[in-house]
Amino acid sequence: MESGPLSHQLGFDGFIWFIGVVEGLDDPLKVGRSKVRIFGWHDKDTDSLSTDDLPWAYALVPVTHAAQLPTYRIGDWVVGFFLDSRLGQQPIITGVLPAIQQA
Amino acid sequence: MAETPTSPRQVKLRRCSILSPTLHMRAPRDQRESIQKQGIDISRSVMKIDIYESLFQNTIAGSIEVRETQGLAEYFPLTGTEFFYLEFATDYLGEERVFSRLFRIRRVGDVSFPKNEERVYTIDLVTPEFFESLSSRVLKKYTNISCVDAVKDVMKTYLRVPDKKMADTNFEESSGVLSAVMPNYTPLQAINFFTTLSLTKATPHESNFVFFETLDGFYFTSIRKLILDARSIDDSKLPTFSVNANKLTGAPTISERDAYNTIIKLHQEQTFDVLVDTATGVLRSKMLHLDFFARKWNEEDSRYTETFKKTTHLDTYPVYPDNFDQSVGRNVKMFIVPTNLSSANSKYSASVGETPVPQRLYESIVLRNRQLKELRHLRTLLEVPGQPDLRAGKVVIINYPSSRALQDATGNPSMSVVQTPTPYHSGRHLLTSVRHSLRLVSLGIMEYQMHIEAVRDSFGAPLIGYTEDSQDVDESGICV
DSSP: OOSSOOBBBTTTSSSOOOEEEEEEOOTTTTTEEEEEEEETTSOOOOOTTTTTTEEEEOOOOOOOGOOOOOOOOOTEEEEEETTTGGGGGOOEEEEOOOOOOOO | OOOOOOOTTTEEEEEEEEOOOGGGGGGGGGGGHHHHHOOOOOOEEEEEEEEEEESSSSOOEEEEEEESSSHHHHHOOOOOEEEEEEEEEEEETTTTEEEEEEEEEEOOOOOEEEEEEEEEEEEEEEEEEHHHHHTTTTTOEEEEHHHHHHHHHHHHSSSOOOOSSSGGGOOOOOOEEEEEOSSSSSSHHHHHHHHOOOBSSSSSSOOEEEEEEEETTTEEEEEHHHHHHHTTSSSSOOOEEEEEEEHHHHHSSOHHHHHHHHSSSEEEOOOOHHHHHHTTTEEEEEEEEEETTTTEEEEEEEHHHHHHHHHHHHSSOSSSSSTTTGGGGGSSSSEEEEEHHHHHTTTHHTTOOOOOOOOOOOOOHHHHHHHHHHTTTEEEEEEEEOTOOTTHHHHHHHEOSSSSSOOOTTOTTTTTOOOSBBBOOOEEEHHHEEEEEEEEEEEEEEEEEEEEEEEEESSSSSOOOTTTTOBBBBTTOBBO
């Protein structure tokens, strides 16, 4: 979190985007949320910050298929932003980064 | 040998030493142990010591001005791994008060060479906790925890603050619980996160918690509590500074207490600015909190006049007339924050076993914005003799002479100036920052002065109010 006061007006406190790894898909609400470990924001050590402790990340869905739930998998790398800016408590996933097969 | 008592404004420098982790390795064998434990005393070289504490700074900071011929900066050398131990004593109203503090050396300032081998430079100091905060990160989830407990955990676990600097009485209980993942914050950023969200346990809630340090230790408290604690103290027992130089300098002798309460220099800053207060939402603002998951939103209008009646202030009357805020449009300052208030309490969530803690950021933001800003309406900068009990967060009385004949019922314009305290500006003030300034006057004796900033958020006399609803402005900015 950078210093300086937040304006607390959605959209005015900067667009803080992130890259993270999907670690959990077991969403009890069945609305496509996932547990995402965000690089640089969440500890990579799962002992100090377990998958369960990660905040739920909501997925944006295409406007043409708003009823469709996301189909990403555990291990996918995703890009998103924080709805609450630097507070970093409400991640929203905007898309999945493509990857190539590793030997 | 008995020590000579100090006079007002004077302190004895008991210890002023630099502790270097490796210096003893280069010292003569017979001095190694003492240098390792006691460090090297530099009190003979210290010209000036400044220590700064503020309600709006998490830790105290300081600087020392050194004049020496040994080349200490190269001898150690000073590289930022050293500590500085300061201990001074002062006699205050018949008792000796001793203060000690360990600092971390942050950097050595520019060096000047006034003559021969003599060099003058400044050493900047921070507290070990501040350094610890910059050197570590909080990566942890706090679940269903109150803000005060989370702050205490960060202090103990990450800043390693000793218990003696965390007196229970300095930590105020906060309302409710929250859950949050600390996303790679420094410990002080994590503490500020919780401070921002804190609400007082007492209702109606207030949201003016601050986390700060004085020479006495750390505080996590609301400004409400600072004001209320002082209300139980009689006016006669509070430090009282009267802006009336003739009264003091004209007397052949003055009491010790009066000597301490002398004003050396005063500067009154009229920080009251209606344009700033309008634009920043002090007068009126709107909070819109959205729960996108539940497709619900709520909006709440907030007015200075109403908030003033429900919150704690230093004095009785608001700095704006009643209902003056109705001339400001509701949408001039808008806060929009996400929340999960409705979705967290949905029956569906409960039926699948998910019961998240409601995010109540919206409860604190509007109040906090107003309460912290209204504190700055009248700011006075004073230079006074050093008093051991004056600390950031304490309440003092400042009396200003009235510059006009307020009580003249006859309305006689030729009446001389009334020398009674002005009812508007005189009265209780909150100290928001204190700079302890010790300056060398003779060997081992330093003059102790304080530069204090005192603020006031209310008046001691009423202003003539506006008629309610007569000037309310609707959302389009048109008076209705």
